[in-house]
Amino acid sequence: EAQVTQNPRYLITVTGKKLTVTCSQNMNHEYMSWYRQDPGLGLRQIYYSMNVEVTDKGDVPEGYKVSRKEKRNFPLILESPSPNQTSLYFCASSPGLAGLGEQYFGPGTRLTVT
Amino acid sequence: DAKTTQPTSMDCAEGRAANLPCNHSTISGNEYVYWYRQIHSQGPQYIIHGLKNNETNEMASLIITEDRKSSTLILPHATLRDTAVYYCIVRPPLYNFNKFYFGSGTKLNVKP
DSSP states (O other): OOOEEEEOSEEEEOTTOOEEEEEEESSOOSEEEEEEEETTTEEEEEEEEEETTEEEEOSOOTTOEEOOSSSSBOOEEESSOOGGGOEEEEEEEESOGGGTTOOEEOOOEEEEEO | OOOOBOOSEEEEETTSOEEEEEEOTTOOTTOOEEEEEEOTTSOOEEEEEESSSOEEOSSOEEEEOTTSSEEEEEETTOOGGGOEEEEEEEOOOGGGTTOOOOOSOEEEEEEO
């Protein structure tokens, strides 16, 4: 089944404790992206990647890192999480520039930083 | 980048057609209109997209006005499972692909 998976689905952590949220897709998609969703602010893009080793900042990249060493994986790294990073996070993938608008989203990761 | 305007919420009776409007008056000639929906806190789901012709798929129909300044997503026979937030998005040009704005969307309430 074609899908985007994220792990963990729920995470409660403390300020400053490094964490990684994994994202994997099995559709051989070139484009991958991370979003966060907060009440009243909608979905905002954090980082995106056009292909392996090609990443760039979205609208709200501060406090996050990403890497794209393999086509299927696009982990989101929070080196020193803070309470304002408490949010619902979504990973998405897309076939590439031609199909950029048709993004496939993962189920989401609900992160709480205390 | 073209932005979109949608009503905050709409109600629809189960079994009836749901018509969700979107205004995108600043859209440029090479920008597509995309529709997604998000059921509760699940990941958004792609529905349909179009450039200037009307489009239909198994989920919905998309009607784009001739001047392309607005569009309407039509769910022909809404069910309770169609209750969701519906986002109208204008896809940016390829050179500005990172700015994929979801906006606030329209909360569609399908009622029995």
